[in-house]
Amino acid sequence: MENTIKVERAILSLTQDDLAKKIGVSRQTINSIEANRYVPSTVLALKLSDVFDKPVNDFFKLSEDD
Amino acid sequence: MGKQNYIECERKGLERLINFRLPAYFNKVGLLIAGLSIAAMFYRAFALEGDTEWLKLVLQKTLLIGMLLMSVARDKDEDELVVKLRMQSYTYAFIAGVIYALVMPLVDYGVSNALKPEGEAFHDLGDFQVLLFILMVQLLCFNALKRMR
Numbered sequence: 412m413e414n415t416i417k418v419e420r421a422i423l424s425l426t427q428d429d430l431a432k433k434i435g436v437s438r439q440t441i442n443s444i445e446a447n448r449y450v451p452s453t454v455l456a457l458k459l460s461d462v463f464d465k466p467v468n469d470f471f472k473l474s475e476d477d
Numbered sequence: 478m479g480k481q482n483y484i485e486c487e488r489k490g491l492e493r494l495i496n497f498r499l500p501a502y503f504n505k506v507g508l509l510i511a512g513l514s515i516a517a518m519f520y521r522a523f524a525l526e527g528d529t530e531w532l533k534l535v536l537q538k539t540l541l542i543g544m545l546l547m548s549v550a551r552d553k554d555e556d557e558l559v560v561k562l563r564m565q566s567y568t569y570a571f572i573a574g575v576i577y578a579l580v581m582p583l584v585d586y587g588v589s590n591a592l593k594p595e596g597e598a599f600h601d602l603g604d605f606q607v608l609l610f611i612l613m614v615q616l617l618c619f620n621a622l623k624r625m626r
Contacts, residue, residue, distance in 0.1 A: 435556070436556040436557070436558070437554040437556055437558070437559070439558070439623075439626050440556050440557070440558040440559075443558060448626070449558050449561075449626070451557070452557055454557075455557060
């Protein structure tokens with residue numbers, strides 16, 4: 412799974428900490444998601460979708476090995 | 478109760494069971510209990526005289542309780558990644574515990590008999606040793622995984 416959360420976050424001028432507070436997780440979790448070390452749950456993905464005001468498919472993409 | 482309500486009730490019960498954690502301050506409570514138990518173990522071993530085997534058994538239990546509290550307590554900033562890491566650490570601890578329980582008696586026996594011609598007889602590990610090892614591995618793995626996240 413690949414994502415463009417870092418880009419979406421930059422567009423909204425949010426820090427990792429800001430985004431983490433908005434969706435109720437720790438900053439380290441946002442860092443792990445951005446680094447593709449962790450694939451979030453559907454609930455978290457939908458919360459991110461709410462913050463970015465975009466469908467989940469716009470910032471999460473399946474990679475070839477998925 | 479309708480079928481739908483029954484299913485809903487059962488699902489909620491299961492979720493409560495799955496999401497069971499103690500409040501975060503139990504981390505400190507557990508650490509305090511474990512720390513005091515270890516200190517008391519040293520005190521019993523080097524300063525107390527007489528038959529204090531009962532105290533040793535009590536302190537072993539309190540040490541395990543303290544570590545269990547630390548293991549089950551919520552993290553300061555608990556989220557779904559931390560829950561996943563905790564589950565991962567339990568998996569590692571379980572596997573390591575089983576291997577330890579299988580291998581360690583053989584190592585003990587082998588080393589003991591290699592060093593002395595008439596070494597110790599073969600004996601299995603006690604429950605305290607295995608549980609202590611499992612809890613130690615779980616806590617260490619959990620903290621290591623959290624640092625690496």
